[in-house]
Amino acid sequence: MAVEIKDVELVAQELQAKFEDFKSKNDKRIDAIEQEKGALAGQVETLNGKLSELENLKSDLEAELAATRRPGGGSKGKSVTEHKAAFMDFVRKGNEDGLRELEQKALQTGVDADGGYAVPEDLDRSLLNLLHDEVVMRQEATVISLSTPDYRKVVNTGGAKSAWVSETHARNATDTPTLAQIKPFMGEIYANPQATQTMLDDSFFDVESWINSELALGFSEAEEIAFTTGDGSDKPKGFLAYASTLVDDKTRPFGTLQHILSGAATGLTADAIIKLIYTLRKVHRNGAKFMMNNNTLFAARILKDKEDNYLWRPGLELGQPSMLVGYGIAENEQMPDIAADAKAIAFGNFKRGYTIVDRLGTRVLRDPYTNKPFVGFYTTKRTGGMLTDSQAIKIMQIGAPVAP
Known part of the structure; x- marks a missing residue:
């Protein structure tokens, strides 16, 4: 059945109702006497989970609606x-x-x-499209596809200051720019989906869709881990694998991230969430998002500001995502859980801050011998990732602030 706008609106209405119920129960939980706390805490947890389900359902319906409106491709x-x-x-x-x-x-x-053998280019790109839908980091970061084995980016790490002068005043030399070449940490990822020869002989069996879906399933979790926390050894280097410090942008070296503390030894505070936003320069806040896992999002949903307003708001209009202090949220299940010293939340413009590089040319080796009666398709592709602007992403590390 085709998705219509009214379907999205109905889900949005239910999301609004559940959010109001969630706020009511959570407010009572906060103010409850000891005898009521246990029961209300369970209700709040259930409603918190229901909010996540409705958010995901609304996003899925919007994606399906967009797909039905998308024009078909041209002839090959x-x-x-x-x-x-x-x-x-x-x-x-x-x-x-x-x-x-x-x-x-x-x-x-x-x-x-x-x-x-090389996979046909349209199948290669179909696989990348499927991975884009499955891998949160691919949705948020800049993704580049290349046919060459090497990619380097030149970045300015300082210098080239500007100055004001009158029309006839001498122009003094500005600082010489400090340029650096950076390149992605590349690795080869592989998967080995299996099928029976009977399946392959069946003319109604959609081999193309099967291969792409199996590869997307095999590649997606490994990629999400690598782009988030990968150590850069024969794999992409995830943004959380880069060093971080409390030092601000003015004096912190290029390639090192800035983190702030959450304000609690093993938890989150509303003040730290708001501080994290304004630690990021204004130029990077345009297009910025929070990134955290679902457990951390549960914890963030119950936070209130000093005016007793919830920091989290559900997205009720078509195409409008749920927001945390006015910014979107990317749920990345490879982000760490809340625990002492964990880097549980990131906030920033990930398209400026992180780049994924795909080497076009996925290759498949057909193997009907190793695991009879199954036919294996040993598939490899090269992918890399790197931090491209260490000022564009900020990190929240769980921990109380250092005493003065």
């Missing part, structure tokens, strides 16, 4: 269609002749078939 060129037909023949029957001939025509004479 002859070479693309030829490559795809040869690839499907290879997947279903193990026939390598067509792919080998195409790669020879493309002068890929140095490619050993034992290393697998």
Whole structure:
């Protein structure tokens, strides 16, 4: 059944009602006498979970509505269609002749078939689109696709100051800019989905969708971990793996993040959430979001400001997300839980702060021998990630502020 705007509106109305109920129960929990606390705490926890379910349902309905309005793609060129037909023949029957001939025509004479064959470009991009839907960091960061094995970015780490002069006044030299080259930490990710030959022989079995969905499932969690906390050893370096300090932007070296403390040894405070926002420079606050896992979001939902207003507000209009102090929230389940010294919340403009680099050219090796009667499709692709602006992302570390 096609999704209509009224479906989204009905979910939004239910979300509003549950939020009002949640606020009422939570306010009573705060003011309750000891005998009532246990029962009300359970009700608040249940409503908190229901709010998450309704948020996700509203987002899913909006995405489905957007998909129904999206125009179809254009016709594919002859070479693309030829490559795809040869690839499907290879997947279903193990026939390598067509792919080998195409790669020879493309002068890929140095490619050993034992290393697998390149996935057709449209399938490669379909996989990246699926990963975009599954990996939160892909939705929030800048993503670049390249066909070359090397990518470097030049960044200005200081200098090149400007100055004011009159029309005829001599122009003194400004500071020389300090430029640095940075490059992503690259790694090869692999998956090995399995199918029976009977499935592959079935003409009604959608091999293309099966391969992409299996690879997206296999790649997505590994990518989310790498882009968030990866150590950069044969994998992307996640933004939380970079060093952080309490030092502000004026004197902190490039490549080191700034963190603030949460105001409680093992919890969150409303004051720290608000302080985190204004630790970020105004130029980066445009387009900024919070990033945290679902458990931390539960804790943030019950926080109030000094005027007794909840910091969290549900998104009730079509296309409007729920907000925390007026900023969107990206739920990344690879963010740490709230615990002493954990970096549980990030806030910033992730498109400016972090870049993901995909090397186009996913390769598949068909293996009908290792795990009979199943046919394995050992698939590899190269992906990298790096911090590109250490002033664009701020971190909240759980802990009480240092005593003066």
